[in-house]
Amino acid sequence: MDRSMISVDRWSDGSQAYFLTHLHADHTSGLSPEWNRGPLFCSRITAKLFPFKFPGFKLSLLRVLEIGQWHSVSLVSRTTGSATTVDVMAFDAHHCPGAVMYLFRGEFGCMLFTGDFRWEPTSTRAQIGRSMLLNAIGNDKVDILYLDNTYCNPSYSFPSREVAAKQVVDVISSHPKHDIIIGIDSLGKEDLLIHIARVLKIKIWVWPERLQIMHLLGFHDIFTTKTSLTRVRAVPRYSFSIETLEGLNEMRPTIGIMPSGLPWLVKPLEGNTNVLGSSPSIFCHGSKLNVKGRSPMYMNKPNGNCRAVERYHEYMYSVPYSDHSCFAEIKEFVKIVQPTNLKGIVSSSSSYVDPLYHFGRLLGEKLQSQCSYRNFDRKGGERVEAAYTKSALRIDDSSKAGKKRSRTKGDDVLGVQASSRVRILRRLRRGAKILELD
Numbered sequence: 001m002d003r004s005m006i007s008v009d010r011w012s013d014g015s016q017a018y019f020l021t022h023l024h025a026d027h028t029s030g031l032s033p034e035w036n037r038g039p040l041f042c043s044r045i046t047a048k049l050f051p052f053k054f055p056g057f058k059l060s061l062l063r064v065l066e067i068g069q070w071h072s073v074s075l076v077s078r079t080t081g082s083a084t085t086v087d088v089m090a091f092d093a094h095h096c097p098g099a100v101m102y103l104f105r106g107e108f109g110c111m112l113f114t115g116d117f118r119w120e121p122t123s124t125r126a127q128i129g130r131s132m133l134l135n136a137i138g139n140d141k142v143d144i145l146y147l148d149n150t151y152c153n154p155s156y157s158f159p160s161r162e163v164a165a166k167q168v169v170d171v172i173s174s175h176p177k178h179d180i181i182i183g184i185d186s187l188g189k190e191d192l193l194i195h196i197a198r199v200l201k202i203k204i205w206v207w208p209e210r211l212q213i214m215h216l217l218g219f220h221d222i223f224t225t226k227t228s229l230t231r232v233r234a235v236p237r238y239s240f241s242i243e244t245l246e247g248l249n250e251m252r253p254t255i256g257i258m259p260s261g262l263p264w265l266v267k268p269l270e271g272n273t274n275v276l277g278s279s280p281s282i283f284c285h286g287s288k289l290n291v292k293g294r295s296p297m298y299m300n301k302p303n304g305n306c307r308a309v310e311r312y313h314e315y316m317y318s319v320p321y322s323d324h325s326c327f328a329e330i331k332e333f334v335k336i337v338q339p340t341n342l343k344g345i346v347s348s349s350s351s352y353v354d355p356l357y358h359f360g361r362l363l364g365e366k367l368q369s370q371c372s373y374r375n376f377d378r379k380g381g382e383r384v385e386a387a388y389t390k391s392a393l394r395i396d397d398s399s400k401a402g403k404k405r406s407r408t409k410g411d412d413v414l415g416v417q418a419s420s421r422v423r424i425l426r427r428l429r430r431g432a433k434i435l436e437l438d
């Protein structure tokens with residue numbers, strides 16, 4: 001079959017139904033206000049935010065899926081012309097507002113697409129999601145698990161968001177005279193900001209568009225656009241850099257906090273803008289990072305192998321607050337789902353390893369023989385990326401889309417690639433055509 005029936009986070013022509021996991025840009029690449037290819041299924045919160053993100057979008061195309069309820073979608077086989085039905089259920093992915101994973105069931109079998117997710121062992125929301133998911137799977141076998149493999153590498157070990165949020169508060173409290181800036185995206189990390197506001201009894205500044213999103217999400221009292229009301233400002237990730245902080249410190253003492261599960265990646269100092277290039281030492285997993293001759297300092301000692309707060313510049317802290325599951329959580333997820341096959345939805349990363357390499361042994365014997373280790377070729381990241389896209393995973397490619405995004409705002413303005421390192425990890429669009437019924 002040359003065309004699939006259903007697409008998830010993928011927006012090109014050829015499918016009969018389209019599913020959106022959440023509104024982060026790497027999942028909506030290809031969507032626009034003019035998009036008109038079929039019904040678009042999403043969660044209620046995503047539908048609420050949709051007109052803000054895509055003003056002018058034909059809202060009659062949106063279909064809201066309630067969490068935890070089966071929904072039937074009627075499709076037509078392209079080759080036989082016969083009618084067929086797909087049942088789908090959405091689950092809270094606990095990633096950013098509105099983010100869901102989808103379980104599909106039909107004559108093709110049973111497939112689970114996680115989108116981006118974080119299910120911490122200590123999270124009540126995750127526990128509810130887990131039991132809802134296991135109930136929905138019942139005695140079936142998940143034939144293919146499409147997995148958020150962002151941190152699918154044992155080196156990615158970080159604490160729960162609850163612990164990391166306390167670390168952020170500790171950093172802020174230990175700088176009572178400083179202004180604080182925190183780098184965030186246009187959606188996500190709301191819980192962190194709310195925690196800071198409640199514990200420290202302060203408001204948080206956000207930029208005007210972000211304030212509108214906060215209001216749409218129902219947060220009316222905590223956030224402000226008046227700088228005079230607070231010393232804590234949440235700023236767009238792309239505007240967050242050492243250079244910005246150095247400039248701010250000429251006016252007022254200011255520190256920056258970047259909440260992320262990613263290790264810091266420092267741009268090569270001279271000339272080479274290929275951040276995937278030939279400087280393996282630029283990757284830092286909680287130690288040995290040295291920026292402009294300064295030694296790293298720790299707020300806390302790392303707990304085991306778990307990343308802790310890093311102060312790697314006199315004005316900059318990195319806190320391992322992540323909306324993606326860490327390696328141990330991904331492993332636990334694969335264990336409970338026990339799929340027959342497994343595919344990563346992120347097809348390129350700075351330390352990409354096929355999820356089957358780590359988790360193949362958790363699946364059937366047949367798959368163990370397919371496990372392979374695609375080590376990152378530091379001399380040719382782009383080549384490996386391209387080669388990988390053509391290999392075992394059937395994720396939709398898109399070196400073109402990735403390159404397009406890599407030119408977006410933010411790449412050029414950061415001396416430290418706080419923004420770019422995220423983009424590198426997500427260069428390729430995450431969507432997939434997942435159901436081939438014919």
Ligand SMILES: [Zn+2]
Nearest residue numbers: 022024095116
């Ligand atoms: Zn996301």
